[in-house]
Amino acid sequence: MKKIIEEKSDVTIVFAGDSGDGIQLTGTQFTTTNALFGNDISTFPDFPAEIRAPQGTVAGVSGFQLKFGSTEVYTPGDSCDVLVAMNAAAFKVNLGRLKKHGTIIINSDGFKARDFKLAGYDSNPLEDKSLEDFRTIEMDITKLTRASLEDSGMGKKEIDRSRNMFVLGFLYYMYNRKLEVTENFIREKFAKKPSLIEANIKVLNDGYNYADTSEVFTSRYNVKAAELPSGNYRSIMGNQATAIGLIAAAQKAGLDLFYGTYPITPASDILHELARHKNFGARTFQAEDEIAAICSVIGASFGGKLGVTSSSGPGIALKGEAIGLGVMLELPMVIINVQRGGPSTGLPTKTEQSDLLQAIYGRNGEAPMPVIAASSPSDCFNAVYEAVRIAIEHMTPVFYLSDGYIANGSEPWQFPKPDQLKEIKAPFIKEQSDEPFLPYERDENLVRKWAVPGIEGLEHRIGGLEKEDLTGNVSYDPENHEKMVKIRQAKIDKIADLVPLQKINNGAEEGEVLVLGWGSTSGVIKTAVTECLNRGIKVGHAHIRYLNPLPKNLGEIIKKFDRVIVPEMNNGQLVKIIRDKYLVDAKGINKIKGIPFSTQEIIQAIEESIVKA
Amino acid sequence: MSTEELLEQVKLSPKDFSSDQDVKWCPGCGDYSILKQVQSIMPELNRNKEEIVFISGIGCSSRFPYYMNTYGMHSIHGRATAIASGLKITRPELSVWVVTGDGDSLSIGGNHLIHMIRRNFDLNVLLFNNEIYGLTKGQYSPTSREGKVTKSTPLGSVDHPFNPLGLCLGASSTFIARTLDRDPKHQRAILLEGSKHVGTSIIEIYQNCNVFNDGAFEVFTDKGTKAAETLMVEDGKPMIFGAENEKGIVLDGLNPKVVDLSDVSENDLWIHDCSDKAKAQILTTLFDDPSESDHLPRPFGVFYKEDRFRYEDAINDQFIQSVEQKGEGDLAKLLSGQNVWTV
Numbered sequence: 001m002k003k004i005i006e007e008k009s010d011v012t013i014v015f016a017g018d019s020g021d022g023i024q025l026t027g028t029q030f031t032t033t034n035a036l037f038g039n040d041i042s043t044f045p046d047f048p049a050e051i052r053a054p055q056g057t058v059a060g061v062s063g064f065q066l067k068f069g070s071t072e073v074y075t076p077g078d079s080c081d082v083l084v085a086m087n088a089a090a091f092k093v094n095l096g097r098l099k100k101h102g103t104i105i106i107n108s109d110g111f112k113a114r115d116f117k118l119a120g121y122d123s124n125p126l127e128d129k130s131l132e133d134f135r136t137i138e139m140d141i142t143k144l145t146r147a148s149l150e151d152s153g154m155g156k157k158e159i160d161r162s163r164n165m166f167v168l169g170f171l172y173y174m175y176n177r178k179l180e181v182t183e184n185f186i187r188e189k190f191a192k193k194p195s196l197i198e199a200n201i202k203v204l205n206d207g208y209n210y211a212d213t214s215e216v217f218t219s220r221y222n223v224k225a226a227e228l229p230s231g232n233y234r235s236i237m238g239n240q241a242t243a244i245g246l247i248a249a250a251q252k253a254g255l256d257l258f259y260g261t262y263p264i265t266p267a268s269d270i271l272h273e274l275a276r277h278k279n280f281g282a283r284t285f286q287a288e289d290e291i292a293a294i295c296s297v298i299g300a301s302f303g304g305k306l307g308v309t310s311s312s313g314p315g316i317a318l319k320g321e322a323i324g325l326g327v328m329l330e331l332p333m334v335i336i337n338v339q340r341g342g343p344s345t346g347l348p349t350k351t352e353q354s355d356l357l358q359a360i361y362g363r364n365g366e367a368p369m370p371v372i373a374a375s376s377p378s379d380c381f382n383a384v385y386e387a388v389r390i391a392i393e394h395m396t397p398v399f400y401l402s403d404g405y406i407a408n409g410s411e412p413w414q415f416p417k418p419d420q421l422k423e424i425k426a427p428f429i430k431e432q433s434d435e436p437f438l439p440y441e442r443d444e445n446l447v448r449k450w451a452v453p454g455i456e457g458l459e460h461r462i463g464g465l466e467k468e469d470l471t472g473n474v475s476y477d478p479e480n481h482e483k484m485v486k487i488r489q490a491k492i493d494k495i496a497d498l499v500p501l502q503k504i505n506n507g508a509e510e511g512e513v514l515v516l517g518w519g520s521t522s523g524v525i526k527t528a529v530t531e532c533l534n535r536g537i538k539v540g541h542a543h544i545r546y547l548n549p550l551p552k553n554l555g556e557i558i559k560k561f562d563r564v565i566v567p568e569m570n571n572g573q574l575v576k577i578i579r580d581k582y583l584v585d586a587k588g589i590n591k592i593k594g595i596p597f598s599t600q601e602i603i604q605a606i607e608e609s610i611v612k613a
Numbered sequence: 614m615s616t617e618e619l620l621e622q623v624k625l626s627p628k629d630f631s632s633d634q635d636v637k638w639c640p641g642c643g644d645y646s647i648l649k650q651v652q653s654i655m656p657e658l659n660r661n662k663e664e665i666v667f668i669s670g671i672g673c674s675s676r677f678p679y680y681m682n683t684y685g686m687h688s689i690h691g692r693a694t695a696i697a698s699g700l701k702i703t704r705p706e707l708s709v710w711v712v713t714g715d716g717d718s719l720s721i722g723g724n725h726l727i728h729m730i731r732r733n734f735d736l737n738v739l740l741f742n743n744e745i746y747g748l749t750k751g752q753y754s755p756t757s758r759e760g761k762v763t764k765s766t767p768l769g770s771v772d773h774p775f776n777p778l779g780l781c782l783g784a785s786s787t788f789i790a791r792t793l794d795r796d797p798k799h800q801r802a803i804l805l806e807g808s809k810h811v812g813t814s815i816i817e818i819y820q821n822c823n824v825f826n827d828g829a830f831e832v833f834t835d836k837g838t839k840a841a842e843t844l845m846v847e848d849g850k851p852m853i854f855g856a857e858n859e860k861g862i863v864l865d866g867l868n869p870k871v872v873d874l875s876d877v878s879e880n881d882l883w884i885h886d887c888s889d890k891a892k893a894q895i896l897t898t899l900f901d902d903p904s905e906s907d908h909l910p911r912p913f914g915v916f917y918k919e920d921r922f923r924y925e926d927a928i929n930d931q932f933i934q935s936v937e938q939k940g941e942g943d944l945a946k947l948l949s950g951q952n953v954w955t956v
Contacts, residue, residue, distance in 0.1 A: 036954050038956060229956070230956050232954075233954050234949060244948065251942075251944050277947065280941075281932065283702055285698075285928075287695065288724055289724060291692060291725075295689075295695035295698075296695055298696050299695070299698060299701075300700065303700045321689055325689050415950075454706075454707070461685035
């Protein structure tokens, strides 16, 4: 039967199964194929902290949500059009995300009595009448995959690992996509095991053909390529963009990159990515703990290299004292925090923005430092590049904030050419002049010189004790201490004179509501504001990259609106700073559930802010 | 001129290594002697001043870098070892010296110490052991003896102390040695030998805190007791001690025993062998409290040394290997990745 092809402007799919089902790989492959086809995409991987939680249970469900479209896509979608559920637990966790009249693709083998009991159902949920609102496509993926590889000579366990390829093939047919990208991926991934190449490609094709020949659905869908600005694109994940940004910045600055870190979710992938690129001169060092990681970076920076460390909230807390030393020494370094749910161990695999105050204030004494946040997976590149630039050119530790949502999420990226990247100039002092060397003498931006070991005549000692202005000698003089505290603050404040002014990123330049955001909420705020503009609300969206020091004109922007709301995935942190600094009655919109805001939640907050006022 | 003549010509003096800062340790502190001996051996390194870096943590001893006219960093408590690790990975050509105390390296910085040791960076650690917290005014330290009465232990310490060299050897140290603040000649010899070792050299220096723990090592330095209480070990030499060199150590299986040289020939004594790890482990156990009866003498000198690959060399080899395999990194290719589409 020839199937009808329906046009869609965008589609949201959730893949869900056991954490051992290869869900993340399936999602990533579907993403890459659609990205290369030319769709705009936003993804949201959602997985448990346990590596292999008990099979078939709700705790072990791994999910991957993606939205792809023929128009610009800024969020992975509030709710999905298609839910792929490999078992009853995956179904239970994700059913709430499915739109009315949406499609559920069910692996019936995952809905046996044992499965729905493990998921906490009394009876088979597929027999529930409430499912009548949805379109259900049931197939025994396990059986079909086993049949596909019947003659392969592989064991059942091994065969079952290819089930995700059957699903992927099925969806490629459904959405009218070619298999080529995934086939190439399989060839590369299993280059050393030719039998697995053959098997996986066969299952992929069988899934595709099964969708074609079976009568399970009558229409296929087509999502045209998006009309993105012309240029060259690739798909990129946030942590990957961060790693590439570091390499690019180091190269532009003419410095070797030293990355001292300790494994922690969700930051470790940056280390993994950098460790693959040793041929760029990147030295990665997996230290014995978080403190050693930041301290090794201080050593490398003292030696004249680009020192970078990374962690998530708990690790950042451990690094606090050493970061303060970095502030005191005035050496360049970047501290990456890929934020996750806190406090303490909190929710390691879930996203949150609750370390902003830690970044801005979380050190003993007066220890100001710049804080820069990335707003989307591809923006991680720009933000970390800027963090490196400021660290080096202003001789200071810089906090770079990402979070679990954008770190693991992906989107198309119009990548730059190396010569399009800003220059980065390290303030090295290359030789001794006739005057005695003063390590804490400063230029017009209050930046001191970087004098690295090996240069004759510049031998000097630095340390964590308060230092005398200019000479850097230890000083307990009261006047000097106050002066140095003020100088270190002024040096950071001065950066606001040199970075771009805040813009209204989207919507009205003045009016009823200003939505002030930072970090990974950019896409959802943009989508919500666009919808509110359509509804006639005079709303503007300003998204702050430079969180410390804040852009010089932010106060003026705030004054142009009747009210300010600040959506954050925390209990209200930026909002405190805004209220403190601008004496404005800004209202926090807060979600602390380990999952990003939905567009509807932001729209509702904008509308309610007007009604309430 | 030959290279040797050139070196001779520019040879620095100990004074060249003294900074313009006033030294502010308490009068009579053992640290003065160590500073002097370190400055005196510096010219022997045949390195320029600017190639030498001293890094310290927190504590009395950690003020050391301020007094050295080299590059230096006075960092935070316990972390000098970690900072030196990062410096050494990125600047392997520098001569790096870590100055630390018993609290700094064995208490708050214990973790970094053992991990630095197993990685075997080519650097030198001067572990000033005074068995007390001096800078915080007299609390017991992880090397204080059991029962030690201090401000924080008025009824005596119930902590069992660390045996620092035993700990370091347990962490796969490639060079361990012990010396004394009050024996300048021995100190200089050990410092020089440590500086020549390619790998992490751990030099424990017994240092008298005359304010909070005066006399802690007196039995090892006092003219009347020194000969009987100390065992100066030298590679290839039998273990002999005593005022008249009348006593020796034999190994009875794994047990060291004191013997009278009138009963035992020198040839039958334990002959010190710096390359014998098993025996070095036994040597570290000569750690008796000198106040106990039938205690063994305390050894000083180089206990053990071994040639093992350095972390910084290995990581550099990987870099070279990676360039050989993949070519030098091409930023344009890294930015574009492998799957590009054009709109």
